[in-house]
Amino acid sequence: MYRTVLAATCIILTGGAALAADAPAADARAAIVVTHAWVRASLGQSPTTAAYLRIENRGATEDRLLAVATPAAATAHLHESVAKDGIMRMQAVNSLGIKPGQSIELAPGGLHIMMMGLKSPLKVGQTIPVKVRFEGAGEIEVDAEVRGLDDAR
Numbered sequence: 001m002y003r004t005v006l007a008a009t010c011i012i013l014t015g016g017a018a019l020a021a022d023a024p025a026a027d028a029r030a031a032i033v034v035t036h037a038w039v040r041a042s043l044g045q046s047p048t049t050a051a052y053l054r055i056e057n058r059g060a061t062e063d064r065l066l067a068v069a070t071p072a073a074a075t076a077h078l079h080e081s082v083a084k085d086g087i088m089r090m091q092a093v094n095s096l097g098i099k100p101g102q103s104i105e106l107a108p109g110g111l112h113i114m115m116m117g118l119k120s121p122l123k124v125g126q127t128i129p130v131k132v133r134f135e136g137a138g139e140i141e142v143d144a145e146v147r148g149l150d151d152a153r
């Protein structure tokens with residue numbers, strides 16, 4: 001499913017991806033539905049945390065997640081947690097295809113939006129905007145609720 005997976009750990013930072021606002025076709029835009037966005041509260045002064053959400057493709061053509069961003073952090077990248085040699089590691093995911101009818105859940109232990117360089121600690125009850133840019137649907141902004149570390153879903 002992940003056509004391009006870059007082998008890069010969380011420590012390797014790349015520049016924030018630009019969220020260019022090309023005008024997407026109306027049907028392509030309506031096809032992608034982003035819901036259930038939430039962010040893990042940051043731990044103390046930790047400058048990193050992760051955001052999660054659900055992406056649903058209700059259209060007839062495949063779309064592709066190209067970039068993520070949030071004003072709450074200096075950089076945000078799509079990551080995937082994978083077990084390698086018995087150790088959980090995180091890899092950057094360059095882009096993510098979503099097939100017609102497919103629903104993809106970003107969730108703890110799997111795909112996540114890695115937020116690095118938090119501008120201030122994120123506390124339970126806050127809400128931050130998260131922008132997700134798709135090849136076809138363009139940029140979609142959702143509000144992500146900050147939840148505690150122990151909040152299961």
Ligand SMILES: [Cu+2]
Pocket residue numbers: 010079080090091112113114
């Ligand atoms: Cu990560």
